[in-house]
Amino acid sequence: MAENRVGQQTIVFRNPPRIISSFATVGPDEGKGPLAQYFNDILEDPMLGQKTAEKAELKMLESTIEQTLAQAKLKKEEIHYYISGDLLNQIISSSFSARTLGVPFIGIYGACSSYAEGLGLGSVLIDGSYADKVLVATTSHYQTAERQFRYPIELNIQRKTSNQVTVTGAGVSILANAGDGIKVTHATFGKVIDMGLKDVNDMGSAMAPAAVDTLVQHLQDTNRSVADYDLILTGDLASQGKKMFGLLAKEKGISLGNKHQDAGDLIFSPQQDVGAGASGCACAAVVTIGYVMKEMYQGRFRRVLLIATGALMNALTFQQGESIPGIGHAIVLEV
Amino acid sequence: MDPKTKAEQKKYQELVKGHSKKTPILKHVVLAFLIGGSICLIGQIALNYFSTVERTQGEAAATTLAFMIFLGAMATGFGVYDILGEIGGAGAAIPITGFANTVVASAMEFRREGFLLGMAAKMFVIAGPVLVYGILAGFLVTLIKASLLGLFP
Amino acid sequence: MSLLIAFLVGGTICAIGQIVLDTTKLTPAHVLVGFTITGAILNGLGIYEPFIQFAGAGALIPVSGFGSAIASGMLAEVKRLGWEGLFTGAFEITGLGVTAAVVFASIIALIAKPRK
Numbered sequence: 001m002a003e004n005r006v007g008q009q010t011i012v013f014r015n016p017p018r019i020i021s022s023f024a025t026v027g028p029d030e031g032k033g034p035l036a037q038y039f040n041d042i043l044e045d046p047m048l049g050q051k052t053a054e055k056a057e058l059k060m061l062e063s064t065i066e067q068t069l070a071q072a073k074l075k076k077e078e079i080h081y082y083i084s085g086d087l088l089n090q091i092i093s094s095s096f097s098a099r100t101l102g103v104p105f106i107g108i109y110g111a112c113s114s115y116a117e118g119l120g121l122g123s124v125l126i127d128g129s130y131a132d133k134v135l136v137a138t139t140s141h142y143q144t145a146e147r148q149f150r151y152p153i154e155l156n157i158q159r160k161t162s163n164q165v166t167v168t169g170a171g172v173s174i175l176a177n178a179g180d181g182i183k184v185t186h187a188t189f190g191k192v193i194d195m196g197l198k199d200v201n202d203m204g205s206a207m208a209p210a211a212v213d214t215l216v217q218h219l220q221d222t223n224r225s226v227a228d229y230d231l232i233l234t235g236d237l238a239s240q241g242k243k244m245f246g247l248l249a250k251e252k253g254i255s256l257g258n259k260h261q262d263a264g265d266l267i268f269s270p271q272q273d274v275g276a277g278a279s280g281c282a283c284a285a286v287v288t289i290g291y292v293m294k295e296m297y298q299g300r301f302r303r304v305l306l307i308a309t310g311a312l313m314n315a316l317t318f319q320q321g322e323s324i325p326g327i328g329h330a331i332v333l334e335v
Numbered sequence: 336m337d338p339k340t341k342a343e344q345k346k347y348q349e350l351v352k353g354h355s356k357k358t359p360i361l362k363h364v365v366l367a368f369l370i371g372g373s374i375c376l377i378g379q380i381a382l383n384y385f386s387t388v389e390r391t392q393g394e395a396a397a398t399t400l401a402f403m404i405f406l407g408a409m410a411t412g413f414g415v416y417d418i419l420g421e422i423g424g425a426g427a428a429i430p431i432t433g434f435a436n437t438v439v440a441s442a443m444e445f446r447r448e449g450f451l452l453g454m455a456a457k458m459f460v461i462a463g464p465v466l467v468y469g470i471l472a473g474f475l476v477t478l479i480k481a482s483l484l485g486l487f488p
Numbered sequence: 489m490s491l492l493i494a495f496l497v498g499g500t501i502c503a504i505g506q507i508v509l510d511t512t513k514l515t516p517a518h519v520l521v522g523f524t525i526t527g528a529i530l531n532g533l534g535i536y537e538p539f540i541q542f543a544g545a546g547a548l549i550p551v552s553g554f555g556s557a558i559a560s561g562m563l564a565e566v567k568r569l570g571w572e573g574l575f576t577g578a579f580e581i582t583g584l585g586v587t588a589a590v591v592f593a594s595i596i597a598l599i600a601k602p603r604k
Binding site: 051052147151152153154155156157158159160161162193194195196197202205209239240243244247248273276 | 338339341343344345347348350351354355356357358359363411414416417419420421423424425427428433436437439440441443444445447461
Binding site: 358360363364365366367368369370371372373374375376377378379380381382383393396397399400401403404405408409411412413414423424425426428429430431432433434435438439440441442443444446454458461462464465466468469470472473474476477478479480481486487488 | 490493495506529548550558561562574577581593596599
């Protein structure tokens with residue numbers, strides 16, 4: 001009997017792991033958005049002086065890891081596992097950063113849900129006393145994602161109103177079995193849900209059903225309601241997906257009130273001409289680390305449900321006419 | 336909950352359709368008209384000029400096209416053609432300057448993967464279909480027309 | 489006068505393209521290919537060349553003019569060589585544009601970097 005499991009899909013951490021250090025790095029455009037004051041570091045040069053965008057993404061991730069370790073005054077030898085995921089083919093940013101770090105590495109792919117997936121897995125390792133300290137990281141970069149999934153940067157192309165812009169940024173957290181920090185109390189890993197949508201210009205609508213599925217399951221498993229949370233943060237549905245999330249939740253009889261915010265909807269201001277909003281692995285990570293955690297320390301939120309979402313297609317499947325499967329992983333954060 | 340049934344999928348797809356933000360078509364069309372028209376206007380100024388220096392109308396047209404391709408390529412190099420495309424949509428894509436943009440943007444983008452397998456191999460990654468279908472359409476049209484005109488013995 | 493006609497005609501062609509883009513699921517690539525093919529067919533029907541005579545750059549500069557030029561070049565070569573012209577004519581007129589694009593693209597790729 002799995003004692004730490006409740007309901008269908010939810011894990012309860014009996015000794016909730018603590019997030020003892022976190023660091024969010026973002027690119028210049030994200031640094032001009034409404035959340036600018038919350039980020040730890042805003043890059044002046046999105047290329048970080050590197051020759052290729054892929055190298056820039058890697059360097060951004062590596063420097064964010066270094067700063068997260070430095071902030072907690074930890075050496076990399078004290079980290080037992082490194083869990084990371086990103087958007088590039090064969091998650092090279094994660095693997096290449098693990099090469100530099102030299103810590104046992106668990107590479108994951110959950111597209112833009114990677115941060116929550118990593119936090120969940122890391123918490124399992126710690127609560128199960130398989131590890132004392134786990135480093136969880138994720139990164140994405142506008143230029144690398146654009147060239148992998150869409151078009152050359154300089155190509156003339158008109159954005160659709162439902163298009164999302166990949167966040168340039170990296171988010172890193174350290175989970176520990178002791179110390180001060182925000183607690184991870186539950187994790188609800190999501191199921192892959194596919195509603196048959198094929199429009200790659202509207203990922204938000206494709207992912208929203210997965211997020212709602214996870215939300216419904218989580219509330220049912222934990223016997224909680226929306227009222228038990230100060231904030232439900234989805235990421236990265238952006239304005240279009242956020243609307244669909246609200247509609248679907250309502251259909252399931254869940255009233256979100258003003259509790260729901262979306263990372264993809266928060267990070268840019270509407271004047272920044274970004275279609276429906278933001279996406280990318282870093283989106284949910286930097287908004288959680290920057291905005292949510294800092295507001296939790298300020299006492300504005302006490303208990304937060306993070307549902308990070310991912311669209312699990314690749315550049316070939318949509319050309320072959322496949323629909324877009326989505327996933328949502330939920331994590332409960334408590335002060 | 337089991338994998339979604341066709342009926343559930345269809346219901347959701349209808350819901351999405353009903354709640355998608357409308358594309359500002361009128362604004363897009365007006366901007367496409369203005370930007371596309373302006374590019375053709377520049378082309379006409381060039382054509383008028385080249386008509387005075389070239390010997391035939393055909394040569395003037397060819398020089399004009401080359402000049403417009405040069406303009407499109409330069410605008411891409413300076414990083415402004417993508418902005419023009421964001422604003423003008425089809426107005427920036429359909430003129431020959433847009434064709435130049437697709438070639439130059441691809442060459443710039445993939446140069447990092449090397450000059451052979453990157454820049455050269457991917458230069459026509461977007462413009463390729465235009466060439467392929469232009470040639471196929473031209474071939475069929477000409478085959479039929481020449482046959483009808485009795486140009487083949 | 490020629491300037492005004494070029495502006496109006498060129499603008500109208502682009503506006504039609506935009507309407508297709510915004511009201512269908514077609515991508516810009518589909519639209520560009522569609523206009524190229526349309527240009528070639530209209531040329532075959534004997535419509536596009538008089539159209540260029542009338543609208544000048546307004547008909548020449550849009551990618552439909554490119555499609556038309558491929559068909560024109562082929563027919564001219566067929567008249568000169570017979571059936572071989574079907575295979576030599578595609579770049580008779582458009583070769584200049586394609587070569588220009590390749591040369592400029594190569595030079596610019598050496599100098600400029602994509603930015604955002």
